Amino acid sequence: MRIFITSSIALLLLTGFTGNQSLEVDSQDDSIDYNGDGHPDVTYDYYEDYFYEFIDRNYDLKTDVSNKFNYEDNLPIQTTYDNNFDGYPETKVFYQNGWVDYSFVDINNDNKFDVYESYEYGVLKFS
Ligand SMILES: [Ca+2]
Ligand SMILES: [Ca+2]
Ligand SMILES: [Ca+2]
Numbered sequence: 001m002r003i004f005i006t007s008s009i010a011l012l013l014l015t016g017f018t019g020n021q022s023l024e025v026d027s028q029d030d031s032i033d034y035n036g037d038g039h040p041d042v043t044y045d046y047y048e049d050y051f052y053e054f055i056d057r058n059y060d061l062k063t064d065v066s067n068k069f070n071y072e073d074n075l076p077i078q079t080t081y082d083n084n085f086d087g088y089p090e091t092k093v094f095y096q097n098g099w100v101d102y103s104f105v106d107i108n109n110d111n112k113f114d115v116y117e118s119y120e121y122g123v124l125k126f127s
Helices: 002-025
Strands: 042-046 050-055 065-070 076-081 091-096 099-105 115-120 123-126
Antiparallel strands (some): 042 050, 050 065, 076 091, 099 115, 115 123
16 A cells, blocks of 8 residues: 555646646647657646646546646646546545645555645644
């Protein structure tokens, strides 16, 4: 379980980074095709106060990461992960001022969260 959590955090940092990067590249074109198969792997959805970034990490045309960002400061608000690519988004992460605040994991896809973690300045303080 600990290994799984550590890898989620690593992915989190990774996707947060690429998210900012792609925004700087071009905010007009709303999709990026990383593997060149003609299907967008990163897409964006813009609303008045926030926007979503949808990422398909394993190129199966299904979204595995949904990042919700605050429009004003580009800081993440919430991220939803499907880390085992089964189509069910079992991991939810919430942010406070850009830091991870707390996260939930639903291990057996029964819509009830089995793991709760609380963070302080991005560091795990309760699990
Ligand atoms: Ca693609
Ligand atoms: Ca996918
Ligand atoms: Ca899943």
